[in-house]
Amino acid sequence: MRADLNLSPIRLPLALLCMAALLAACATDKADKPLKLEKIQSQLQISRSWEASLGGAAPKLRLGLGLAEADGVVFAGNHSGEALAYNLRTGKRLWQTRLKLPLSAGPGVGEGLVVYGSSKGDLVALDAGTGAKRWSAKLASELLSAPAIGSRTVVVRSVDGKLHALSAANGSELWVTSETLPKLTLRGIAEPVVTPELALSGFDNGRVLAVTLINGNTAWDVAIAQARGSSELQKLVDIDSTVVVDGEDLYAVAFQGRVARLNVQTGQVLWTHDLSSYAGLAVDADKVYVSTAEGDVVALDRKTGTEQWRQKALERRSLTAPAVQGGYVVVADVEGVVHWLDAGSGAFLAREETGTRVRAVPLAIGDELLVLNDAGKLSAYDVKPGVKQAATPPAAAPPPAP
Numbered sequence: 001m002r003a004d005l006n007l008s009p010i011r012l013p014l015a016l017l018c019m020a021a022l023l024a025a026c027a028t029d030k031a032d033k034p035l036k037l038e039k040i041q042s043q044l045q046i047s048r049s050w051e052a053s054l055g056g057a058a059p060k061l062r063l064g065l066g067l068a069e070a071d072g073v074v075f076a077g078n079h080s081g082e083a084l085a086y087n088l089r090t091g092k093r094l095w096q097t098r099l100k101l102p103l104s105a106g107p108g109v110g111e112g113l114v115v116y117g118s119s120k121g122d123l124v125a126l127d128a129g130t131g132a133k134r135w136s137a138k139l140a141s142e143l144l145s146a147p148a149i150g151s152r153t154v155v156v157r158s159v160d161g162k163l164h165a166l167s168a169a170n171g172s173e174l175w176v177t178s179e180t181l182p183k184l185t186l187r188g189i190a191e192p193v194v195t196p197e198l199a200l201s202g203f204d205n206g207r208v209l210a211v212t213l214i215n216g217n218t219a220w221d222v223a224i225a226q227a228r229g230s231s232e233l234q235k236l237v238d239i240d241s242t243v244v245v246d247g248e249d250l251y252a253v254a255f256q257g258r259v260a261r262l263n264v265q266t267g268q269v270l271w272t273h274d275l276s277s278y279a280g281l282a283v284d285a286d287k288v289y290v291s292t293a294e295g296d297v298v299a300l301d302r303k304t305g306t307e308q309w310r311q312k313a314l315e316r317r318s319l320t321a322p323a324v325q326g327g328y329v330v331v332a333d334v335e336g337v338v339h340w341l342d343a344g345s346g347a348f349l350a351r352e353e354t355g356t357r358v359r360a361v362p363l364a365i366g367d368e369l370l371v372l373n374d375a376g377k378l379s380a381y382d383v384k385p386g387v388k389q390a391a392t393p394p395a396a397a398p399p400p401a402p
Contacts, residue, residue, distance in 0.1 A: 034185035034296070034317040034334055044340055044350040045384040048361030050091030054376035062103040064144040064188065065289035067372055070128065075107040075114045078376055083116055083126055088368060091380060095131035098122055104142065109169040110149030117143025125171060135171035138373055139164060143193040151213055155192045155199045163192060163209065164200055165216060166260060175216030177205040184232040186255060188240040195264065202239025206254045209269060220267030225257025241321055243281025251288055253277045259290055261305060271305035280361070282319030284343065289329050291319040297331060300347060309346040311378060314339065325383060332358035336373050354379055
């Protein structure tokens with residue numbers, strides 16, 4: 001198992017014993033090594049249009065820092081506390097704000113704000129246009145996923161199992177609700193989602209919770225996975241990935257659990273399919289795409305949940321959640337390789353290397369794909385159909401304006 005564990009102080013001795021057993025097994029089991037990639041013939045024209053280094057200290061633990069985009073601006077951050085904004089097309093750095101916080105979550109974008117969280121429970125909102133600080137708030141627990149912003153409200157999950165809502169205007173607390181956590185969980189928490197009426201999130205107990213955005217009252221609470229087995233490791237059923245809401249449908253997946261389609265208003269379960277994932281899923285008009293814990297990429301029929309195809313050539317490569325880019329499904333892996341798959345068949349179409357592991361979900365915006373690796377290198381790829389042309393050196397992002 002490659003997912004990190006979230007160690008509760010109460011369970012620290014047990015957790016350390018479990019981790020020791022896992023590490024020993026990994027060290028002696030050659031089968032745990034990432035599956036070697038077979039050569040493919042590229043079917044796409046992919047060129048790196050720009051790249052930028054975010055800088056900052058390299059994190060030692062899994063963090064929830066990724067990418068966000070709004071109105072042609074890409075937002076990012078590093079663990080040393082720098083928030084940054086880039087022009088999507090040119091890579092020009094538009095602003096940089098030093099927050100002097102160990103950033104571990106975000107960014108979330110909306111309502112003219114870009115919001116980051118820290119490993120010390122700080123939540124900081126900046127002006128999306130200028131990077132100027134608008135407000136900050138202090139929560140009681142570490143933040144490991146991007147906030148969701150909508151309807152003048154910022155909603156964020158914290159490691160202690162709480163879902164917080166704050167005013168987008170000034171950061172004052174509007175409400176807080178929580179779920180009971182298991183004794184041992186994976187390190188990582190699901191990013192919440194907001195609709196005009198609801199705030200929704202998965203939790204480490206395998207449940208999806210929907211609350212009314214205006215006051216935090218529970219609208220519905222549904223179990224996607226049930227803890228089974230005799231050991232704490234066997235009972236892990238975390239939902240650590242973002243639930244996907246599209247129209248009246250909500251899709252969620254749990255570790256050692258299943259994928260489920262629910263009605264977003266009522267929580268009614270419309271279908272389930274047994275799969276294990278801590279990375280997450282993506283959807284398009286026809287299918288649901290899942291990166292499994294084993295490293296498979298699986299496509300399910302969106303309406304029925306029946307399996308359409310399964311790509312097994314990436315097993316044990318610790319994949320990111322998928323991103324949908326037109327007719328392609330994109331994942332990145334533990335060695336920093338980005339893979340484009342055909343959405344209809346799962347066949348490989350292209351690959352690019354970023355240099356080191358990628359944990360953040362690739363961000364697809366039209367023909368552009370943005371990839372942030374663990375070394376803080378942000379790469380923008382222009383993706384078009386057709387045979388790949390000769391490689392050209394990437395253009396460096398211009399320096400910031402004085």
